[in-house]
Amino acid sequence: xxxxxxxxxxxxxxxxxxxxxxxxxxxxxxxxxxxxxxxxxxxxxxxxxxxxxxxxxxxxxxxxxxxxxxxxxxxxxxxxxxxxxxxxxxxxxxxxxxxxxxxxxxxxxxxxxxxxxxxxxxxxxxxxxxxxxxxxxxxxxxxxxxxxxxxxxxxxxxxxxxxxxxxxxxxxxxxxxxxxxxxxxxxxxxxxxxxxxxxxxxxxxxxxxxxxxxxxxxxxxxxxxxxxxxxxxxxxxxxxxxxxxxxxxxxxxxxxxxxxxxxxxxxxxxxxxxxxxxxxxxxxxxxxxxxxxxxxxxxxxxxxxxxxxxxxxxxxxxxxxxxxxxxxxxxxxxxxxxxxxxxxxxxxxxxxxxxxxxxxxxxxxxxxxxxxxxxxxxxxxxxxxxxxxxxxxxxxxxxxxxxxxxxxxxxxxxxxxxxxxxxxxxxxxxxxxxxxxxxxxxxxxxxxxxxxxxxxxxxxxxxxxxxxxxxxxxxx
Numbered sequence: 292x293x294x295x296x297x298x299x300x301x302x303x304x305x306x307x308x309x310x311x312x313x314x315x316x317x318x319x320x321x322x323x324x325x326x327x328x329x330x331x332x333x334x335x336x337x338x339x340x341x342x343x344x345x346x347x348x349x350x351x352x353x354x355x356x357x358x359x360x361x362x363x364x365x366x367x368x369x370x371x372x373x374x375x376x377x378x379x380x381x382x383x384x385x386x387x388x389x390x391x392x393x394x395x396x397x398x399x400x401x402x403x404x405x406x407x408x409x410x411x412x413x414x415x416x417x418x419x420x421x422x423x424x425x426x427x428x429x430x431x432x433x434x435x436x437x438x439x440x441x442x443x444x445x446x447x448x449x450x451x452x453x454x455x456x457x458x459x460x461x462x463x464x465x466x467x468x469x470x471x472x473x474x475x476x477x478x479x480x481x482x483x484x485x486x487x488x489x490x491x492x493x494x495x496x497x498x499x500x501x502x503x504x505x506x507x508x509x510x511x512x513x514x515x516x517x518x519x520x521x522x523x524x525x526x527x528x529x530x531x532x533x534x535x536x537x538x539x540x541x542x543x544x545x546x547x548x549x550x551x552x553x554x555x556x557x558x559x560x561x562x563x564x565x566x567x568x569x570x571x572x573x574x575x576x577x578x579x580x581x582x583x584x585x586x587x588x589x590x591x592x593x594x595x596x597x598x599x600x601x602x603x604x605x606x607x608x609x610x611x612x613x614x615x616x617x618x619x620x621x622x623x624x625x626x627x628x629x630x631x632x633x634x635x636x637x638x639x640x641x642x643x644x645x646x647x648x649x650x651x652x653x654x655x656x657x658x659x660x661x662x663x664x665x666x667x668x669x670x671x672x673x674x675x676x677x678x679x680x681x682x683x684x685x686x687x688x689x690x691x692x693x694x695x696x697x698x699x700x701x702x703x704x705x706x707x708x709x710x711x712x713x714x715x716x717x718x719x720x721x722x723x724x725x726x727x728x729x730x731x732x733x734x735x736x737x738x739x740x741x742x743x744x745x746x747x748x749x750x751x752x753x754x755x756x757x758x759x760x761x762x763x764x765x766x767x
Contacts, residue, residue, distance in 0.1 A: 292322045295713075296336035299345040300684065301693035303652075304328040305670035310349075310649070310656070312693060318347050320677040323495070323713040328671050344685045345707065346693045349671050350414025350447075350678035351626040352659025354530065354589045355568045355618025358404040358418030358437070359397075360738045363621050365745075367597055369759050373461040376749035376758060377423060381460055383748040384470070391424040391744050396737050398436035403734050404624070405437075405446045406725045411625050411703035412680030414711045415447040415659065415668055417530060417566070419620055422505055423748075424741060427472075428454040428479045429503075431486045442494040443724070445716035447678065449501035449528060449663070451487055454479035457509040459538070463750055467538050469546065473511050480504075480514060484521050491525065497712055500527045507533040507551045508542040515560040522564060528663060530566040530589070531555075534573035535600075552577035561586055566662055568618055570608075571600040578604065582611045587662035590654060592633035594621040601636040606645045616658035617651070625703035626655055627682075634698055648698040681708035 302316035305328070319327040319336060327334070362377075369375045379388065392400070401418070408416050418437065422428060429452035441448040456476030461467045487500035502522045504510045510531070522529045533539070533551040540550070547554045553576055555561040563585035570578075570588045581588055590602050602608075608615055617629055630651040637646045660669030667675045684693075687700040709717040716722065742759070746752045 293338075294326065294334070294336040295320045296332060296339045297342065297347055297679070297681075298339070299342040299347045299681070301346045302328060303346065303348045303671060303693065305349075305672040305675070310653070310670070318671055318679065320710065320713045323677055325671055325673055325675050325677050327673060342681050342683075342707070344683070344689075346682040346684065346697065347671070348412065348680045348682055349656045349669050350680045350709065350711065351412050351655045352415040352616065352663070352669055353408060353413045353619050353624065353626060354417050354566050354587070354616040354659055354662055355419045355591055355620040356404075356408055356413065356416035357420075357619050357621060357624045358416075359400050359420035360734055360741065361622035362421050362423060362741070363594060363597070365742070365759065368762065371465065373465045373467060374750055376745040378459050378461040378467055379423075379748055380750040381462060382752070384460055388426050388748075390426045391741055392737065394430075394432060397433040398440070399733065400737070401433065401437040402440035402444070403730055405440050405444050405448070406722050406727075406730070407624050409444060409446060409709050409717050409722060410706060410720070410727075411619075411623070411627070412682065412706040412709060413619070413624065413626055414678040414680065414709065415449075415663070417449045417501055417528070419503075419530075419618070420453065422453060422455065427458075427475060428452060428505065431482050434486060438490050438493065438498055441498055444722065445497075445711045445714050447497045447676075447711055449499045450490060451501040451503050451527075452479070452483050453503040453505040454483055454514075455505040455509040456511040456514045459509065461750060467542070469508060469542050471511065473513065476511070476514050477517070480517060480521075487521075487525060487527060491527070495712065500525060502527060502529045504529070504531050506539065507531055507555070508539045512558050515555065516558055519560040519562065523562065526564070526664070528564050528566055530568070532568050534567070534577055535569040535571055537572065540572050550574050550577050552580045556580045556584070564664070566616070568620065569595055569600075569602070571595050571602055578608060578611060578613060582613045585614070587614045587616050587658070589616050589618045589662075590633055591618040591620040591629070592636055593619070593625075593629050596632055596636055597621070601640060602633075603640040605633065605637040605650070606641055609650065614658055614661050615654045616662045617655045623703065627697060627701050627703050627705070630655055631698055648694045651698070652694050677710055677713040679710040680706055683707040
């Protein structure tokens with residue numbers, strides 16, 4: 292079995308249950324696993340790469356990984372959401388929702404998105420995509436394509452099509468209500484369960500199954516209870532977006548008479564394998580129940596902050612014993628940026644001394660690993676999977692500590708090389724078989740086509756120029 296020795300100025304290793312830092316150290320890969328981490332290595336190696344001024348970091352774990360062309364960026368300066376095509380109007384529902392992308396476009400988007408994750412040092416991903424532009428849910432066919440893309444690119448991924456028993460519809464005054472088709476949602480769950488059984492463990496174990504009921508306010512009790520039972524039997528994670536918007540909180544209260552996590556508790560659909568983005572609207576009781584059930588809070592700082600939200604209780608959640616992982620959930624899928632913004636918003640909420648850099652780094656690595664029940668991920672230690680992100684520091688001003696440098700001076704674009712399962716999947720910013728310039732142009736063309744369809748699903752069907760108002764007058 293071949294060995295590869297990687298050396299750099301900084302190594303983020305792992306000992307006695309915590310990350311440690313080696314200066315001028317090395318990591319030795321043997322096959323798909325890490326053989327050695329430390330200041331030196333006396334054994335033989337078949338190859339050696341010296342990265343110099345760089346950090347060898349455990350690959351990041353993205354529990355809410357962007358896997359489409361992100362429509363939330365269209366709402367950045369264009370609101371309210373119900374008026375700008377982010378909630379289906381009744382007229383669109385009456386006409387019959389349709390797929391706004393072709394199967395080929397959806398397959399391309401998964402591959403494109405997976406490559407972007409790798410480019411940002413994300414080595415394990417649980418994909419998330421919007422259902423606003425879908426006829427209803429995601430399909431098994433597109434996730435077969437997703438599995439093929441992940442296997443080809445080398446990404447470690449937990450896969451499963453998103454499904455739901457309900458949706459949101461708005462009237463012309465902005466009153467949003469829930470609408471349901473439970474039979475359709477339960478059939479989608481059955482198909483997702485068949486898919487999970489079929490793909491779990493393929494690609495040498497790099498591809499595993501997950502279950503993705505979409506948004507707590509668009510799921511019925513039966514759907515969530517069945518999901519919980521099937522996933523528990525398989526040992527697969529369940530991700531359910533919850534506690535993320537005032538509209539969600541209102542709909543859950545109207546329908547179930549309580550808060551989102553309390554409802555999950557009442558119906559017996561929550562446990563250690565449940566991953567719950569975003570928590571920005573959670574109550575004290577919601578957080579208490581997350582801790583009691585061992586569920587993971589998935590923090591997505593960038594997408595929340597863009598829309599005026601933040602997790603106001605990161606330090607308190609940690610003190611309660613809640614496991615916290617991170618998700619990107621928007622474009623760009625820059626985990627380093629999310630760590631930085633998570634740090635800033637936590638300090639804005641609780642003060643300078645409430646949190647330190649390592650708390651966010653832990654969430655991006657160890658928190659994700661704990662959420663997935665994987666003590667072989669999120670750390671560089673002998674026996675762990677050889678998932679490594681190499682972060683170049685040659686163009687940045689360094690502090691005396693590599694994690695603090697990461698939090699103050701680096702970005703996802705500084706990721707130079709990525710190794711997953713001992714395979715070098717990106718070298719000097721290049722992914723084999725992926726032309727970044729050509730593929731980005733193709734993605735933009737698809738995105739432009741989607742934007743042109745926005746009047747179909749916007750209240751009163753105004754032209755695109757009225758849905759998306761420009762920053763400044765267009766000069767001619």
